Amino acid sequence: MSLTITPTAALATVWNAVLPPEISAMTTLTNGDDLHLSLYRKMFQIRRFEEEAARAYAQSKIGGFLHLYIGQEPIAVGASAALRPDDYVMTTYRDHGLALARGMTPRAAMAELYGKVTGCSKGLGGSMHFFDKEHNMLGGYGIVGGHIPIAVGTAFASKYRGEDRVSMVFFGEGAVSIGDFHEGMSLAALWKLPIVFVCENNEYAMGTPLSRTLSVEDVSLKALAYGMERDRFNSEHVLQVRDRLGEAIARARTHSEPTLVEIRTYRFRGHSMSDPGKYRTKEELEERKKKDVLLRSRIELEEKGHKAALEAIDKEVEDEIADAVRFAEESPEPGPEVLEPTTYAGPFAR
Amino acid sequence: MTVLRYREAVRAAMIEEMERDERVYLVGEEVGHYQGAYKVTEGMLDKFGSRRVIDAPITESGFTGISIGAAMVGLRPIVEYMTWNFSAVAFDQILNNAAKLRQMSGGQLTIPLVLRAPNGSARQVGSQHSHSMEHFYAHIPGLKVLAPAMPADAKGLLKSAIRDDNPVLFMESETLYGVKGEVPDDPDFIVPLGVASIVREGTDVSIIAWSRMVHVALEAAAELEKEGISAEIVDLRSLRPLDEETVVRSVTKTHRAVVAHEGWPYGGVGAEVADRIQRLAFDELDAPVLRATTLDVPMPYNARLEQYVIPQAARIIENVHRVLYKS
Ligand SMILES: Cc1ncc(C[n+]2csc(CCOP(=O)(O)OP(=O)(O)O)c2C)c(N)n1
Numbered sequence: 001m002s003l004t005i006t007p008t009a010a011l012a013t014v015w016n017a018v019l020p021p022e023i024s025a026m027t028t029l030t031n032g033d034d035l036h037l038s039l040y041r042k043m044f045q046i047r048r049f050e051e052e053a054a055r056a057y058a059q060s061k062i063g064g065f066l067h068l069y070i071g072q073e074p075i076a077v078g079a080s081a082a083l084r085p086d087d088y089v090m091t092t093y094r095d096h097g098l099a100l101a102r103g104m105t106p107r108a109a110m111a112e113l114y115g116k117v118t119g120c121s122k123g124l125g126g127s128m129h130f131f132d133k134e135h136n137m138l139g140g141y142g143i144v145g146g147h148i149p150i151a152v153g154t155a156f157a158s159k160y161r162g163e164d165r166v167s168m169v170f171f172g173e174g175a176v177s178i179g180d181f182h183e184g185m186s187l188a189a190l191w192k193l194p195i196v197f198v199c200e201n202n203e204y205a206m207g208t209p210l211s212r213t214l215s216v217e218d219v220s221l222k223a224l225a226y227g228m229e230r231d232r233f234n235s236e237h238v239l240q241v242r243d244r245l246g247e248a249i250a251r252a253r254t255h256s257e258p259t260l261v262e263i264r265t266y267r268f269r270g271h272s273m274s275d276p277g278k279y280r281t282k283e284e285l286e287e288r289k290k291k292d293v294l295l296r297s298r299i300e301l302e303e304k305g306h307k308a309a310l311e312a313i314d315k316e317v318e319d320e321i322a323d324a325v326r327f328a329e330e331s332p333e334p335g336p337e338v339l340e341p342t343t344y345a346g347p348f349a350r
Numbered sequence: 351m352t353v354l355r356y357r358e359a360v361r362a363a364m365i366e367e368m369e370r371d372e373r374v375y376l377v378g379e380e381v382g383h384y385q386g387a388y389k390v391t392e393g394m395l396d397k398f399g400s401r402r403v404i405d406a407p408i409t410e411s412g413f414t415g416i417s418i419g420a421a422m423v424g425l426r427p428i429v430e431y432m433t434w435n436f437s438a439v440a441f442d443q444i445l446n447n448a449a450k451l452r453q454m455s456g457g458q459l460t461i462p463l464v465l466r467a468p469n470g471s472a473r474q475v476g477s478q479h480s481h482s483m484e485h486f487y488a489h490i491p492g493l494k495v496l497a498p499a500m501p502a503d504a505k506g507l508l509k510s511a512i513r514d515d516n517p518v519l520f521m522e523s524e525t526l527y528g529v530k531g532e533v534p535d536d537p538d539f540i541v542p543l544g545v546a547s548i549v550r551e552g553t554d555v556s557i558i559a560w561s562r563m564v565h566v567a568l569e570a571a572a573e574l575e576k577e578g579i580s581a582e583i584v585d586l587r588s589l590r591p592l593d594e595e596t597v598v599r600s601v602t603k604t605h606r607a608v609v610a611h612e613g614w615p616y617g618g619v620g621a622e623v624a625d626r627i628q629r630l631a632f633d634e635l636d637a638p639v640l641r642a643t644t645l646d647v648p649m650p651y652n653a654r655l656e657q658y659v660i661p662q663a664a665r666i667i668e669n670v671h672r673v674l675y676k677s
Pocket residue numbers: 092094142143144171172173174175176202204205206271379408410432436439
């Protein structure tokens with residue numbers, strides 16, 4: 001490839017200069033250790049939430065598909081730190097992390113996995129279909145790529161109404177071959193819509209490695225032909241993710257221009273709970289686990305003398321997750337009466 | 351005869367036909383290196399190599415269209431979708447190209463193509479992954495649609511499908527893959543399209559079903575027998591073409607019919623069967639034809655609600671009682 005990477009890092013200083021200081025959801029915190037601690041806490045909450053979910057799944061308390069986000073947490077958390085609460089987000093079936101990062105309570109999330117009426121989707125959606133309108137988390141979707149144009153539609157609505165909201169859509173590298181990805185990209189660029197496309201490239205689509213998914217490994221290059229800005233980096237630090245996505249968000253918010261961002265990452269668990277993961281070696285997995293970004297934050301914060309704060313976080317998160325499990329176990333199930341009113345708005349069309 | 355699981359019967363049909371005819375190839379997601387998302391294609395990459403067992407990325411519309419094109423010029427592709435749900439992404443290719451090319455070209459072109467995948471509900475996989483797609487596809491002239499319930503039929507019908515010169519859609523079921531049955535070893539054994547089978551003889555009511563629901567109907571029939579009700583079960587096996595003679599013959603004997611299927615009640619194959627019965631055997635009927643179907647809502651995740659929405663033996667029994675005016 002003789003193509004050069006768009007110098008988005010250089011552009012960033014320009015964009016940041018025009019940003020009003022209140023655009024970040026995290027502006028109450030400084031960019032220093034307080035922010036890092038709070039983002040670490042969120043990543044840790046997601047990790048512990050999913051570990052408990054996996055355990056409950058093994059006990060058959062959760063059914064269907066369960067796709068864990070373990071290893072990819074810095075992306076949802078870094079992104080949420082860069083977004084405003086009124087910005088729209090959407091993702092795939094691998095949706096627990098983004099939902100929690102956006103502010104869904106572990107209770108509502110765990111209850112959904114248990115299929116309880118107190119869950120975020122009343123127990124009707126399950127793991128793949130977390131929805132939280134209050135936090136503008138507009139869903140987890142089961143058909144690969146199908147949600148990409150929908151997310152573009154939310155950006156269209158923002159522009160139509162003259163609002164400065166940004167939309168952000170997450171998808172795997174497996175979705176990049178699907179038509180809906182290209183149609184969504186094409187229209188977003190043509191109509192200059194305020195959206196950020198985030199490809200979480202974890203190197204595998206179910207059992208298919210990147211080399212058998214795409215003819216060109218660099219996903220971000222897809223932006224070029226659409227005349228769209230692009231960025232590409234490894235997920236190495238939650239603050240780095242926040243900053244890099246922040247550039248794309250700023251471009252969307254201030255100039256109503258879309259960006260395709262490819263973030264290289266890795267999932268530590270199988271595609272879903274039923275995946276034995278024979279397509280990759282133990283050594284590869286162990287090697288990648290050493291680069292766990294969550295752990296990196298922990299070590300860094302410990303080294304900076306925040307041991308006590310981290311221990312307090314550990315305890316809080318443990319309590320929170322234990323409470324969520326208890327809540328899910330004790331909550332009632334939805335009854336048949338929820339089915340028809342949730343199918344149509346207004347009278348059921350027979 | 352060998353006892354095979356349903357998935358093994360499907361695999362045996364593909365292997366035999368690929369050995370028999372070099373023009374047959376298999377394409378789909380995870381069919382090769384991964385050995386099949388549901389292990390149906392296990393070992394086939396090793397056996398036939400990557401020229402004939404082809405792993406595709408997530409591109410249902412693309413590899414369906416490519417297979418239609420390859421079929422148009424003489425190959426005989428087998429396309430596997432991870433499940434029929436994902437065929438919706440390729441719906442335009444199936445509806446507008448596979449089904450219509452022959453007629454649009456004035457009969458010049460044929461599209462010998464097999465599309466196959468598990469269909470219907472699985473377990474708690476939610477509303478986007480629980481579709482019964484046979485109802486959509488059986489609607490379309492130019493397509494054939496098969497939905498076997500038994501391993502032997504799976505093998506025999508798939509072999510017929512591969513040898514057929516039309517697009518044939520083959521509906522399997524995740525919940526049937528482990529079912530065992532006697533399967534003929536003879537490589538010339540086939541089951542012709544458009545022939546239903548009577549899987550249980552009875553005199554009081556005809557239960558018409560296909561795929562997984564045949565097994566549920568058998569369960570219902572065993573319960574009904576305890577009440578002294580003798581149910582005959584017609585396994586359609588082939589939804590298009592539809593064996594109306596066998597259905598009418600059964601109803602002529604029992605005078606009452608319940609169609610049992612997964613999938614929504616609005617329109618669909620069950621409505622088609624009911625129409626044929628009332629049209630062709632109106633004078634034989636002692637009660638309206640009833641249907642035991644999935645309820646008319648998207649599939650909920652919650653386990654209990656899902657079981658409530660999917661048709662169970664109890665729903666078949668309830669409808670049998672109604673056509674017998676017993677309550
Ligand atoms: C259209 C469609 N085809 C196939 C599937 C089955 N499927 C679910 S996830 C998946 C792999 C997706 O991989 P990727 O996009 O890389 O996301 P990741 O799971 O790695 O996060 C496949 C093939 C699907 N859900 N939708």
